[in-house]
Amino acid sequence: MSGIRLSEVVLRTTDYDRLCDFYSLLLGQPRSVEMAPPPSDDPDEPSRICFFDFYFEPPYTQRIAVFECADVGDGRSSRGLHHFQLRTPTIEALVRLYRTLKDSGHFPIGVSNHGPGTSFYYRDPDGNTIELSSLNFSSQAEMRAFMATDAFRVNPNGAPLDPERLAAGEKAGEDLSALIWQR
Secondary structure (H helix, E strand, O other): OOOOEEEEEEEEEOOHHHHHHHHHHHHOOOOOEEEOOOOOOOOOOOOEEEEEEEEEEOOEEEEEEEEEOOOOOOOOOOOEEEEEEEEOOOHHHHHHHHHHHHHOOOOOOEEEEOOOEEEEEEEOOOOOEEEEEEEOOOOHHHHHHHHOOHHHHHOOOOEEOOHHHHHHHHHOOOOHHHHOOOO
16 A cells, blocks of 8 residues: 555563663653553553654654553563554545455454544454554644543543444545544
8 A cells, every 4th residue: 555654663561661761862852752541451551651752744653652561471462562553644545454454354453543543453464463543633733732631641542443434434425534533
């Protein structure tokens, strides 16, 4: 698909402050956004989240995120790649990509409006998690204002979406940038 770009790399760690300090030094910037989501029994759900934003040119963004995850020993749930995000230029392109993948037998494991972006999550054949996303805001100021709200800080996972509802809306010519906010 033309127009798709790498947008975010999310790392998991059991040594949150050390990793955040490293990326702050490497990128030459302070932590852009930090939050502590509600506790979860899922070892892949973070107890703390930090974002480092280093590029914003709508519809594309680039960032590194650090998730503090539970230490469950060696393996994918303790350290390393949590997931990576690819960004489409529009919500319509994201929904078209969903249909293309679905037609080839690939179905999302989750779909949600996080606020800053709308995301479809997939697993590749090796089990890596890929987040396919479109940006919901046209400026960094709007996105950062949303990310500073209590509603986002307590629920960075956002609201689940029905991908078939979005596909039907796109096919019918509905405004998907409005449809993603409807519950």
